[in-house]
Amino acid sequence: xxxxxxxxxxxxxxxxxxxxxxxxxxxxxxxxxxxxxxxxxxxxxxxxxxxxxxxxxxxxxxxxxxxxxxxxxxxxxxxxxxxxxxxxxxxxxxxxxxxxxxxxxxxxxxxxxxxxxxxxxxxxxxxxxxxxxxxxxxxxxxxxxxxxxxxxxxxxxxxxxxxxxxxxxxxxxxxxxxxxxxxxxxxxxxxxxxxxxxxxxxxxxxxxxxxxxxxxxxxxxxxxxxxxxxxxxxxxxxxxxxxxxxxxxxxxxxxxxxxxxxxxxxxxxxxxxxxxxxxxxxxxxxxxxxxxxxxxxxxxxxxxxxxxxxxxxxxxxxxxxxxxxxxxxxxxxxxxxxxxxxxxxxxxxxxxxxxxxxxxxxxxxxxxxxxxxxxxxxxxxxxxxxxxxxxxxxxxxxxxxxxxxxxxxxxxxxxxxxxxxxxxxxxxxxxxxxxxxxxxxxxxxxxxxxxxxxxxxxxxxxxxxxxxxxxxxxxxxxxxxxxxxxxxxxxxxxxxxxxxxxxxxxxxxxxxxxxxxxxxxxxxxxxxxxxxxxxxxxxxxxxxxxxxxxxxxxxxxxxxxxxxxxxxxxxxxxxxxxxxxxxxxxxxxxxxxxxxxxxxxxxxxxxx
Amino acid sequence: xxxxxxxxxxxxxxxxxxxxxxxxxxxxxxxxxxxxxxxxxxxxxxxxxxxxxxxxxxxxxxxxxxxxxxxxxxxxxxxxxxxxxxxx
Numbered sequence: 001x002x003x004x005x006x007x008x009x010x011x012x013x014x015x016x017x018x019x020x021x022x023x024x025x026x027x028x029x030x031x032x033x034x035x036x037x038x039x040x041x042x043x044x045x046x047x048x049x050x051x052x053x054x055x056x057x058x059x060x061x062x063x064x065x066x067x068x069x070x071x072x073x074x075x076x077x078x079x080x081x082x083x084x085x086x087x088x089x090x091x092x093x094x095x096x097x098x099x100x101x102x103x104x105x106x107x108x109x110x111x112x113x114x115x116x117x118x119x120x121x122x123x124x125x126x127x128x129x130x131x132x133x134x135x136x137x138x139x140x141x142x143x144x145x146x147x148x149x150x151x152x153x154x155x156x157x158x159x160x161x162x163x164x165x166x167x168x169x170x171x172x173x174x175x176x177x178x179x180x181x182x183x184x185x186x187x188x189x190x191x192x193x194x195x196x197x198x199x200x201x202x203x204x205x206x207x208x209x210x211x212x213x214x215x216x217x218x219x220x221x222x223x224x225x226x227x228x229x230x231x232x233x234x235x236x237x238x239x240x241x242x243x244x245x246x247x248x249x250x251x252x253x254x255x256x257x258x259x260x261x262x263x264x265x266x267x268x269x270x271x272x273x274x275x276x277x278x279x280x281x282x283x284x285x286x287x288x289x290x291x292x293x294x295x296x297x298x299x300x301x302x303x304x305x306x307x308x309x310x311x312x313x314x315x316x317x318x319x320x321x322x323x324x325x326x327x328x329x330x331x332x333x334x335x336x337x338x339x340x341x342x343x344x345x346x347x348x349x350x351x352x353x354x355x356x357x358x359x360x361x362x363x364x365x366x367x368x369x370x371x372x373x374x375x376x377x378x379x380x381x382x383x384x385x386x387x388x389x390x391x392x393x394x395x396x397x398x399x400x401x402x403x404x405x406x407x408x409x410x411x412x413x414x415x416x417x418x419x420x421x422x423x424x425x426x427x428x429x430x431x432x433x434x435x436x437x438x439x440x441x442x443x444x445x446x447x448x449x450x451x452x453x454x455x456x457x458x459x460x461x462x463x464x465x466x467x468x469x470x471x472x473x474x475x476x477x478x479x480x481x482x483x484x485x486x487x488x489x490x491x492x493x494x495x496x497x498x499x500x501x502x503x504x505x506x507x508x509x510x511x512x513x514x515x516x517x518x519x520x521x522x523x524x525x526x527x528x529x530x531x532x533x534x535x536x537x538x539x540x541x542x543x544x545x546x547x548x549x550x551x552x553x554x555x556x557x558x559x560x561x562x563x564x565x566x567x568x569x570x571x572x573x574x575x576x577x578x579x580x581x582x583x584x585x586x587x588x589x590x591x592x593x594x595x596x597x598x599x600x601x602x603x604x605x606x607x608x
Numbered sequence: 609x610x611x612x613x614x615x616x617x618x619x620x621x622x623x624x625x626x627x628x629x630x631x632x633x634x635x636x637x638x639x640x641x642x643x644x645x646x647x648x649x650x651x652x653x654x655x656x657x658x659x660x661x662x663x664x665x666x667x668x669x670x671x672x673x674x675x676x677x678x679x680x681x682x683x684x685x686x687x688x689x690x691x692x693x694x695x696x
Contacts, residue, residue, distance in 0.1 A: 036665055130669070246668050249652040272649075280653060510644070 012195035023049035055086025057159035066091030091164035186423035197336035200384035217248035268298035292320030300329030330380035362408035387415030398435035412437035461492035
C-alpha cells in the first residue's frame with residue numbers, strides 16, 4: 001500500500017510520462033470483459049506500456065507523425081485503449097468518434113463522422129473491418145483522409161515505436177462534443193490540461209490511493225469513461241475493469257457484480273445508470289453481492305435526481321452499499337472532464353430552496369425540506385483549488401461582476417483545466433469565453449462556494465418575469481402515465497400574438513387520437529400546475545417519432561419551438577400519420593442527449 | 609427443450625407486452641420503437657429477457673437487423689433452428 005499523496009508536491013506530467021512511469025508495475029492494470037467470452041484479457045501497467053508502444057509504432061509506420069490527427073472508431077474497449085494510448089506515445093493526436101448508430105441511421109451518422117474527420121483534418125481513420133465497410137463513402141468525401149485502416153492490420157504490425165519528445169503544452173487529443181444547436185466541435189486538450197484535471201480528480205477530489213480500483217462500463221469515446229477510467233488510473237497506477245457499455249444496458253447487474261468481485265472502490269455513472277439498476281436488478285440477483293468496498297459512487301454528466309440515488313442506496317444497502325459513497329459531480333468536456341465534486345465520504349448533499357423564489361426572483365432561498373415550496377437542488381461541491389467557478393448575469397459580456405451567493409446566473413469557469421479552444425473554430429472559441437472565463441451555458445448558483453445546477457441557460461422559459469426550467473416541466477410531464485418518457489419537450493414562445501411568453505409542452509404518446517389524448521392533456525396540465533404553479537398554455541400529444549432530434553439523438557428544443565411557431569409541428573404529425581413509411585424511417589431515440597445516445601448507438605437504427 | 613414457431617411467437621408477445629405503451633396493437637409488422645413505443649433501454653431489457661427465455665446469445669450486431677416483432681421472431685427461430693431446438 002502506498003502512502004497518501006500530498007497535493008502540494010504535484011508535478012504535472014504528460015500522459016506519455018505517466019504510461020512510462022507506471023510501467024514498472026506488473027501487478028495491477030486493465031482487465032477487459034467481454035459479454036460472450038470467459039477470457040478476460042488482462043494487461044498490467046507494464047503490458048499497457050508495451051501494447052501502446054506497438055500501436056504507436058504501427059501508426060508511425062502508416063506515415064503519421066507528431067501533431068497529425070488520427071480518427072478512432074473502435075467499439076472494442078481494448079482496441080480503443082491501446083490505439084488511443086499508442087497515438088499519444090507517438091505524439092499523434094487521436095480523435096475518438098462514437099461507433100455507428102445502426103445501419104438505418106447511417107446517413108446521419110456518416111454525415112456527423114465526415115464532419116468530425118474533415119474538421120479535425122485526420123489523415124488516417126482506424127476502425128474495425130465491419131465499420132470500415134459501412135464507412136464506404138466517407139473516405140472519398142474527406143479530402144485530407146488518406147486511409148481507412150482495419151485495426152486488425154495495425155495489431156499484426158511489429159514496428160518499433162520511434163520516441164517523440166512530448167511536451168506538456170502539446171495537444172493531447174481532440175474531444176468532439178455534440179451540441180443540439182451546432183455541429184460537433186473539437187475541444188482541444190493539452191497534456192497540461194489533462195495532468196491538472198487528473199490531479200484535481202484523483203488527488204484533490206477522490207483522494208485516490210494506489211489500492212483504489214475502478215470498474216467502468218462507460219463508453220470510452222466520452223470524457224467520463226476516457227479521462228476518468230483510462231487516463232487518470234494510468235497516472236495513479238490503479239487497477240480498472242472495463243465492461244462493454246451495451247452489456248451494462250442489457251444486464252445492469254453485471255456492473256455491480258464486477259464491483260463486488262474486484263472489491264472495487266470507485267465507479268461512476270450518469271443519473272440514469274443508477275435508475276436503471278433500481279428498475280432492472282431483481283432482488284434475487286443481489287445474492288452474493290458485496291458492495292461494501294465501494295467508497296466513491298460518482299454521479300454526473302446528466303442532471304442528478306436525488307430521488308433516484310436515494311432509491312439506489314436503499315435497495316443496495318443490504319449488500320453493503322453506503323449512501324455516503326455518492327459523489328455528485330459537475331463537469332464538461334471544455335474543462336477537460338471535472339469542474340467540481342461534492343466532498344468524498346459525505347454522500348448526497350441536497351440544498352432545499354424555495355422553488356417560487358428560485359423561479360420568480362432567481363434567488364436560492366433556503367426552505368424547510370419537505371415543505372410544499374421546497375425544491376431540492378443537488379450540491380456538486382466547490383471548484384478544485386486553482387480552479388474558479390463564478391456566477392454571472394448572462395448579459396455580463398466581460399465577466400466583470402460576479403453575482404453574490406445564492407443568486408442564479410450563468411456558471412463560468414477559469415483555471416488550468418479549461419480548454420484552449422475548439423479546433424479550427426476561431427469564432428466559436430471566441431464566443432465560448434467572456435472576459436477570460438469559459439461560459440458553460442449552465443444556469444445555477446453557488447452556496448458556500450458549492451456549485452448547484454438548475455438548468456441550461458438558453459432554454460429558460462420566462463413567464464411574467466419568472467424563470468422556469470424546461471427540464472423541470474419535462475420531468476413533471478414525463479411522470480404522467482401515457483407520456484413517452486424522455487420524449488417530452490417544454491419551451492416558451494412569444495408567438496403567435498401574445499404579449500407574454502406562452503408555455504408549450506410537446507410530447508410523444510402512443511395513445512390514440514380523441515378522448516384518450518384529451519385526458520392526457522388535462523393530466524399533464526394538472527401535474528405541472530401542481531408541481532410548479534405554472535399554467536401550461538398548450539399541451540401537444542404527438543405521434544411517436546415526431547419530435548425533432550439531432551443526428552446524435554438529442555431532442556431539439558429550439559427546433560421544436562421553430563416548428564411550432566410556423567405551424568409545422570402539427571403538420572408533421574398529420575403527415576406522418578398518413579405516411580407510415582416515413583414514420584418508420586424516422587429513427588426514434590429516447591432520453592437525454594449525446595451521452596446516452598452515444599451508448600446506445602448501434603442498437604436502434606432503422607433501415608433506410 | 610425444443611420450441612415450435614407458434615410457441616416462440618407467443619413467448620415473444622409475453623416478453624414484449626410489459627414494454628408496450630397503452631393499447632398499441634401488437635402484430636408481426638409492429639415496429640418495436642416506432643409503433644410500440646419501446647425505448648432504447650427497453651429494447652436492451654427485451655433482449656436480456658429473450659436470451660434468458662430461449663437460452664440463446666443475441667449479439668449486439670444482430671440487433672441492427674431487428675425492427676419489427678416479426679424480425680424478433682425470425683432472429684430467435686433462426687438461432688434455435690441452428691441449434692436443433694426448433695420443431696416445425
